Amino acid sequence: MYQRKTSGWSQHLDFMAWDVLALELSLFLAFLFHIKVHDIFTRNMFWGLFIFLPFIDMAVMVITDVYHGVIRRDSYHELTRVLSQASNIALFFGAFLIITQANTDDTPYVFFITIFLYILLSYTIRTLWKTHLQKRLHIKNRTGLLVVAQLDRLHEVVSELVNHNYSSYRFVGVALLDTGISPQEGSKALENIKMGTTEVTNLQIVANRDELIDYLVKNWVDEVYMDVPDQMPIDLINQIMSMGITVHMGINSIDQIVARHKNIEWICGQATITASLGYISGRDLLLKRLMDIVCGFIGCVVTLLVTLIVGPMIYFSSPGPIFFHQTRIGENGRKFEMYKFRSMYPDAEKRKQELVEKMGADAEGDLMFKMEHDPRIIGMTQRKDGTWKKGIGGWIRDLSIDELPQFFNILKGDMSLVGTRPPTVDEWEQYKPSYRARMSTKPGLTGLWQVSGRSKIRDFEKVVQLDREYIENWSLKLDWQILFRTVWVVLTRQGAM
Numbered sequence: 001m002y003q004r005k006t007s008g009w010s011q012h013l014d015f016m017a018w019d020v021l022a023l024e025l026s027l028f029l030a031f032l033f034h035i036k037v038h039d040i041f042t043r044n045m046f047w048g049l050f051i052f053l054p055f056i057d058m059a060v061m062v063i064t065d066v067y068h069g070v071i072r073r074d075s076y077h078e079l080t081r082v083l084s085q086a087s088n089i090a091l092f093f094g095a096f097l098i099i100t101q102a103n104t105d106d107t108p109y110v111f112f113i114t115i116f117l118y119i120l121l122s123y124t125i126r127t128l129w130k131t132h133l134q135k136r137l138h139i140k141n142r143t144g145l146l147v148v149a150q151l152d153r154l155h156e157v158v159s160e161l162v163n164h165n166y167s168s169y170r171f172v173g174v175a176l177l178d179t180g181i182s183p184q185e186g187s188k189a190l191e192n193i194k195m196g197t198t199e200v201t202n203l204q205i206v207a208n209r210d211e212l213i214d215y216l217v218k219n220w221v222d223e224v225y226m227d228v229p230d231q232m233p234i235d236l237i238n239q240i241m242s243m244g245i246t247v248h249m250g251i252n253s254i255d256q257i258v259a260r261h262k263n264i265e266w267i268c269g270q271a272t273i274t275a276s277l278g279y280i281s282g283r284d285l286l287l288k289r290l291m292d293i294v295c296g297f298i299g300c301v302v303t304l305l306v307t308l309i310v311g312p313m314i315y316f317s318s319p320g321p322i323f324f325h326q327t328r329i330g331e332n333g334r335k336f337e338m339y340k341f342r343s344m345y346p347d348a349e350k351r352k353q354e355l356v357e358k359m360g361a362d363a364e365g366d367l368m369f370k371m372e373h374d375p376r377i378i379g380m381t382q383r384k385d386g387t388w389k390k391g392i393g394g395w396i397r398d399l400s401i402d403e404l405p406q407f408f409n410i411l412k413g414d415m416s417l418v419g420t421r422p423p424t425v426d427e428w429e430q431y432k433p434s435y436r437a438r439m440s441t442k443p444g445l446t447g448l449w450q451v452s453g454r455s456k457i458r459d460f461e462k463v464v465q466l467d468r469e470y471i472e473n474w475s476l477k478l479d480w481q482i483l484f485r486t487v488w489v490v491l492t493r494q495g496a497m
Contacts, residue, residue, distance in 0.1 A: 026117035299407030419444025
């Protein structure tokens with residue numbers, strides 16, 4: 001009976017248990033350096049940390065997926081992961097000490113010694129445990145996997161499987177899907193695969209399609225990996241499965257689909273291969289939305305306070321509404337009303353068309369219509385000497401204050417903290433098919449484009465490229481990096497216009 005492989009954090013419960021043990025032991029030793037053994041257990045701070053820190057440790061491990069690819073990580077990358085984990089724990093450790101006001105003479109020592117010992121123990125235990133697992137997997141009878149492929153695909157299939165095996169399987173041999181080919185002919189093709197590993201050098205062609213069933217009857221094979229050609233051999237697969245052997249079907253034609261993310265799913269009761277530009281798990285989607293709600297609420301409060309100062313300045317400089325709202329295009333073409341502080345005169349949209357005609361901007365330029373000294377901006381006037389003077393509109397745009405009301409869009413769920421720039425309806429109607437990809441995610445208050453040049457980037461193709469890069473490589477870590485870069489860009493006014 002086939003046992004499906006676990007995925008995500010649940011497949012690394014052993015590493016998580018060792019990590020928690022390392023943290024608890026580090027905490028105990030840190031107290032032991034300053035307090036006698038029998039006095040440690042009378043300290044409320046010890047018991048509080050002893051109970052609190054393991055939960056924090058496990059939560060951080062799950063959220064950051066710290067053990068993703070742990071088996072194949074080298075020493076350097078393992079150390080960086082340990083340091084990252086220790087930094088997160090130190091943050092919550094310090095917060096616990098501040099909230100509980102556990103200020104004693106030995107508190108700083110306990111804090112730093114615990115973190116130092118944790119880094120040392122966690123890294124050592126992870127390294128030793130990985131060595132143990134790799135040795136055990138290598139020595140013990142791992143799952144015996146028979147590779148089945150056509151002769152013309154043999155090199156590609158075997159190379160890929162061996163390179164991504166990570167000691168999970170023991171390759172028992174290779175069978176050919178072709179008929180009428182002798183094992184000797186197949187062996188010549190196999191000899192051309194020079195991987196430098198014993199897993200390949202010991203591989204042999206054990207059967208062709210006509211001999212495959214007979215081979216499976218007489219030899220030990222736990223599972224079969226079949227590289228399925230364009231026409232799936234249903235009868236052969238059913239025959240192998242009827243013998244009680246698990247069959248993994250590799251659809252080689254899926255490699256021709258240009259998509260970074262490909263998944264097998266059930267859609268309306270049908271097994272499907274799902275290809276997409278970007279991918280987000282349910283856990284990450286929940287965490288991203290929680291981040292949006294928390295930051296959105298704080299941003300809304302800040303916006304209301306800023307309105308008390310900026311609102312009157314906008315009104316007296318240009319009588320009219322303080323806020324500006326405009327229909328924008330959101331995720332997958334959904335329309336929504338986006339809010340901003342009004343930084344332009346009320347007739348800005350009408351004057352835009354006049355400026356476009358005057359400047360001779362083409363359709364592509366109109367997608368990124370920018371002027372260095374836009375006369376539609378409140379207070380933008382040209383002096384007699386030819387220089388330009390900025391008014392309230394220019395200043396709130398430079399400091400991105402005009403974007404603050406979009407926190408209400410974030411709280412509503414129309415936008416996210418980080419995403420792509422939402423286009424206007426006019427821009428959307430001019431989009432080429434390739435441009436539409438940038439709206440396959442929620443639009444954001446900031447994004448990779450904004451922190452990579454802002455108004456300095458006039459080429460819309462470059463904007464699309466940056467947005468695709470964000471979508472294809474999305475992660476919570478990338479969102480946080482963009483948020484920190486956004487703060488720096490705004491404070492230094494990089495790319496402002």
